[in-house]
Amino acid sequence: MPLIGCVPNVSEGRHEEIIQLISSEIASVRGVKLLDVTSDSELNRSVFTFVGTQTPLRRAVYRMMRVAFEKIDISKHKGKHPRIGIIDVIPFIPLRATTMERCIRLSKTVGKDLAENFGVPVYLYEQSATAPERVSINDIRSGEYEGFFEKIQRPEWKPDFGPARIHPTAGAVAVGARPPIITFNITLKNVTVKGARSIIEEIRAAGARPRQVKAILLDKGRRNKMTIAVNVFDYKNTPMYAVLEAAEKGARREGAQVVGVKLIGLITADVLIKSLNYYMKVEEFDSSQVLEFHLPPRRNRAQ
Amino acid sequence: MPLIGCVPNVSEGRHEEIIQLISSEIASVRGVKLLDVTSDSELNRSVFTFVGTQTPLRRAVYRMMRVAFEKIDISKHKGKHPRIGIIDVIPFIPLRATTMERCIRLSKTVGKDLAENFGVPVYLYEQSATAPERVSINDIRSGEYEGFFEKIQRPEWKPDFGPARIHPTAGAVAVGARPPIITFNITLKNVTVKGARSIIEEIRAAGARPRQVKAILLDKGRRNKMTIAVNVFDYKNTPMYAVLEAAEKGARREGAQVVGVKLIGLITADVLIKSLNYYMKVEEFDSSQVLEFHLPPRRNRAQ
Numbered sequence: 001m002p003l004i005g006c007v008p009n010v011s012e013g014r015h016e017e018i019i020q021l022i023s024s025e026i027a028s029v030r031g032v033k034l035l036d037v038t039s040d041s042e043l044n045r046s047v048f049t050f051v052g053t054q055t056p057l058r059r060a061v062y063r064m065m066r067v068a069f070e071k072i073d074i075s076k077h078k079g080k081h082p083r084i085g086i087i088d089v090i091p092f093i094p095l096r097a098t099t100m101e102r103c104i105r106l107s108k109t110v111g112k113d114l115a116e117n118f119g120v121p122v123y124l125y126e127q128s129a130t131a132p133e134r135v136s137i138n139d140i141r142s143g144e145y146e147g148f149f150e151k152i153q154r155p156e157w158k159p160d161f162g163p164a165r166i167h168p169t170a171g172a173v174a175v176g177a178r179p180p181i182i183t184f185n186i187t188l189k190n191v192t193v194k195g196a197r198s199i200i201e202e203i204r205a206a207g208a209r210p211r212q213v214k215a216i217l218l219d220k221g222r223r224n225k226m227t228i229a230v231n232v233f234d235y236k237n238t239p240m241y242a243v244l245e246a247a248e249k250g251a252r253r254e255g256a257q258v259v260g261v262k263l264i265g266l267i268t269a270d271v272l273i274k275s276l277n278y279y280m281k282v283e284e285f286d287s288s289q290v291l292e293f294h295l296p297p298r299r300n301r302a303q
Numbered sequence: 304m305p306l307i308g309c310v311p312n313v314s315e316g317r318h319e320e321i322i323q324l325i326s327s328e329i330a331s332v333r334g335v336k337l338l339d340v341t342s343d344s345e346l347n348r349s350v351f352t353f354v355g356t357q358t359p360l361r362r363a364v365y366r367m368m369r370v371a372f373e374k375i376d377i378s379k380h381k382g383k384h385p386r387i388g389i390i391d392v393i394p395f396i397p398l399r400a401t402t403m404e405r406c407i408r409l410s411k412t413v414g415k416d417l418a419e420n421f422g423v424p425v426y427l428y429e430q431s432a433t434a435p436e437r438v439s440i441n442d443i444r445s446g447e448y449e450g451f452f453e454k455i456q457r458p459e460w461k462p463d464f465g466p467a468r469i470h471p472t473a474g475a476v477a478v479g480a481r482p483p484i485i486t487f488n489i490t491l492k493n494v495t496v497k498g499a500r501s502i503i504e505e506i507r508a509a510g511a512r513p514r515q516v517k518a519i520l521l522d523k524g525r526r527n528k529m530t531i532a533v534n535v536f537d538y539k540n541t542p543m544y545a546v547l548e549a550a551e552k553g554a555r556r557e558g559a560q561v562v563g564v565k566l567i568g569l570i571t572a573d574v575l576i577k578s579l580n581y582y583m584k585v586e587e588f589d590s591s592q593v594l595e596f597h598l599p600p601r602r603n604r605a606q
Contacts, residue, residue, distance in 0.1 A: 003598070035597050051597070096598070180594075184585075244583045261585045269595040272575040279582040280547045282487075282564045291483075292572040292596055294338050294354070295306070295399070 004103055005093035005180065006050055006057050007265055010068055011083045011171075013044045018071045022048065025063040031056030038264050040185075042227075043218065044079025045088075047183075049265045051095060054106050061090060061110050062117065069118055074145050074171040080218040080227065082141050084148055085120065085171025089137055092177045103177035104128045111175040115162030118170060121152060122161040125176035130160055137174055138216060145171045182232040182240060182271060183264040185218070186247050188256045189225050193217070195254035196226045202250030203230060208237035225259070239274045240267075269293065307406055308396035308483065309360050310568055313349045313371060314386045314474075316342045321374045322349050328366040334359030341567050343488075345530075346521065347382025348391075350486075352568045354398060357409050364393060364413050365420065372421055377448050377474040383521040383530065385444050387451055388423065388474025392440055395480045406480035407431045414478040418465030421473060424455060425464040428479035433463055440477055441519060448474045485535040485543060485574060486567040488521070489550050491559045492528045496520070498557035499529045505553030506533060511540035528562070542577045543570075572596065 012018050019039055027034045032052040039046040050060060065087055072086040090110065092103040104127055111122040129135045133156065143151045148166040151157050158164050159172065166172055186203075188196060200215045207213035212234035218227040228247070232238055244261065251258050269287040276282045287293050315321050322342055330337045335355040342349040353363060368390055375389040393413065395406040407430055414425040432438045436459065446454045451469040454460050461467050462475065469475055489506075491499060503518045510516035515537035521530040531550070535541055547564065554561050572590040579585045590596050 005594075033597065035594075036592055038592075095594075241583060258584060261583055263585055263588050263592055266592050266594045269593055272579060272593065275579050275582060276575060279578060280544060280564055281561060282566055285566050287595060289339055289341075289566055289569050290572055290575065291308075291338075291398075291569045292590060294336065296599075 001096075002053055002098040002102075003051050003096040004053065004057055004098055004106065005095050006052075006061065006090065007093065008048050008061065008064060008090045009083075009088045010046045010048065010064070010072070011044065011074060011077050011079065011086050011088055012068070012072050013039045013046050013079065014041045018067075019046050021071065022046070022064050022067050025067050026050050026060045029056050029060040029063065032060045036266055038262075040081075040262070042079070043081040043185075044077060045081045045083070047265045054102070057092070057106065058110055058113065062113055065114055065118055069170055073169045075169060077145070081229070082144050082216075083171070084141050084145050085167070085173050086169075087173055088141075088171075089125070089174045090176075091126065092175075093180050094177070095180070100127055100177055100179070107175045107177045111161045111173070114173055114175070115159070118167070120162055120167045120170045121159035121164065121172045123172065123174045124160045125174045126178040128176040131156075136214075138214070140174050148172055179233070180235075180268060182235045182267050184230055184240075185262045185264065186228045186230060186244075186258060187225060187260045187262070188228065188247075188251055189259050191224070191226050191251070191254060191256035193226075195256055196228065198254060199247060199250035199256065200228055202246045202253075203228065203243055206238060206243045206246035207232075208234055212238055213243060235268075235271065239278065240271050241275055241278050304399075305356055305401040305405075306354050306399040307356065307360055307401055307409065308352065308354050308398050309364065309393065310350060310352050310396065311364065311367060311393045312386075312391045313351065313367070313375070314347065314377060314380050314382065314389050314391055315371070315375050316347045316349050316382065317344045321370075324374065325349070325351065325367050325370050328370050329353050329363045332359050332363040332366065335363045339569055341565075343384075343565070345382070346384040346488075347380060348384045348386070350568045357405065360395070360409065361413055361416065365416055368417055368421055372473055376472045378472060380448070384532070385447050385519070386474070387444050387448050388470070388476050389472075390476055391444075391474075392428070392477045393479075394429065395478075396483050397480070398483070403430055403480055403482070410478045410480045414464045414476070417476055417478070418462070421470070423465055423470045423473045424462035424467065424475045426475065426477045427463045428477045429481035431479040434459070439517075441517065443477050451475055482536070483538075483571060485538045485570050487533055487543075488565045488567065489531045489533060489547075489561060490528060490563045490565070491531065491550075491554055492562050494527070494529050494554070494557060494559035496529075498559055499531065501557060502550060502553035502559070503531055505549045505556075506531065506546055509541060509546045509549035510535075511537055515541055516546060538571075538574065542581065543574050544578055544581050
């Protein structure tokens with residue numbers, strides 16, 4: 001059976017009842033399995049991870065948007081994570097027995113749905129992007145909701161679907177297709193903004209290839225604590241531990257400390273396996289040696 | 304569905320065709336799933352991991368024994384790992400929707416089967432043991448096959464099933480029930496027997512409670528390299544990394560080096576999760592955040 005992943009980031013991480021409502025809408029779609037919900041109240045953001053085939057996924061995103069549209073007002077949203085809309089970004093990910101092309105097509109169908117049904121401007125990003133400056137979500141998002149009233153009027157930022165004006169309460173949405181990535185936030189203490197930027201450079205340089213590790217600073221260092229959001233694209237060649245060790249090295253140099261790491265959404269088993277191999281010198285080990293991989297899932301935290 | 308694990312250790316790790324034949328016998332039993340085969344030619348030993356319900360497991364062990372009985376002669380067996388018979392030890396492990404009591408009963412049925420059908424003496428061990436000195440496999444196994452001609456005649460070593468004489472080509476078998484454990488071999492270099500014994504003490508002391516980490520020296524240090532076999536019983540409270548760090552600490556003190564770790568059979572996802580949490584400071588992370596735990600198994604290395 002073909003399996004596509006969908007990982008929308010919603011600009012709501014504080015009101016449990018809204019997060020719960022969105023979870024229920026996703027889980028209510030036949031053919032969709034909700035795997036994880038990771039919320040963060042400081043970022044005021046929740047990441048939903050679910051899997052399914054094309055039509056159920058399209059339906060689930062529509063239902064999520066309907067609830068978000070009713071319950072979230074982006075003009076009142078405050079949080080550390082940059083965002084342009086109530087559902088900020090919707091990536092589709094080919095997981096099994098499917099292709100990137102199918103995910104690109106699905107992202108376009110979904111983008112059109114959202115523009116037509118909710119009147120929001122939609123940008124296609126990553127593999128679905130229609131221009132090089134729209135590939136990276138960070139480029140699309142720069143200026144954020146507040147800056148988009150102006151940005152959207154520039155011809156080069158005309159949306160791919162929907163009106164060339166930001167929706168006052170829903171903002172704008174980025175939809176696209178991309179391979180699986182690993183996403184985590186690193187929290188540092190005793191660090192200045194300048195120090196954090198230098199640590200970010202260290203983290204980016206840990207990538208096996210250029211621009212495969214993306215890192216942005218999420219806050220301006222109140223309370224001497226800062227969070228760096230990291231996306232590892234090329235995680236097959238850039239192990240998570242290499243990124244963490246770069247962060248530790250940078251932190252030592254800046255007199256700062258890594259206090260914790262929070263994984264956003266799912267990782268693949270490979271990340272765990274490589275960690276065991278690297279830190280514990282375990283040899284010839286693969287996921288077939290993990291009992292749970294052979295058993296049907298026992299429970300589902302997200303439901 | 305109730306699920307019991309079975310992890311027989313077979314005294315053959317060199318002849319691929321025999322290992323393959325035993326694998327096929329196990330896999331041919333309806334209701335049994337063979338998950339892993341870990342072989343080691345230096346130890347001359349293979350560990351088969353499979354799961355199922357009582358009757359299929361009983362049948363699989365019978366079929367294994369039938370092949371082993373025909374193909375392996377324990378009187379000619381040489382290898383680093385201590386052993387008393389062709390199938391040295393057969394633990395049953397309650398995994399899901401079953402009880403330790405059921406596994407104890409199954410171990411007794413299987414022990415009786417083997418004694419009656421193959422004329423081998425059988426010892427019940429761990430939770431199935433009939434005397435305190437028979438709980439630990441190391442106590443049962445001491446003296447090995449070669450010492451059992453004499454040992455078995457002592458009244459306190461009368462077998463639980465079968466004749467009070469060692470079978471000349473099949474040896475003896477230990478069968479029992481126990482909780483899941485983690486088993487791995489640590490290889491050291493630049494180490495003396497005395498140094499290895501001191502590292503073993505360090506490893507044992509890493510257990511959260513006494514006698515929950517068992518460790519034995521597998522060889523006598525030819526080529527300056529030695530292997531320590533470790534069983535972690537209380538792995539929920541004694542993380543694998545704590546054992547490895549104890550080994551590293553002991554090795555540093557003795558001027559030796561840990562060169563590698565080989566996992567025998569399966570581990571549980573918890574071990575991986577704890578490794579990530581510990582080494583990479585990952586917080587609030589559990590197995591529901593690992594993609595593969597939600598998906599049906601893709602392949603099976605062992606089959």
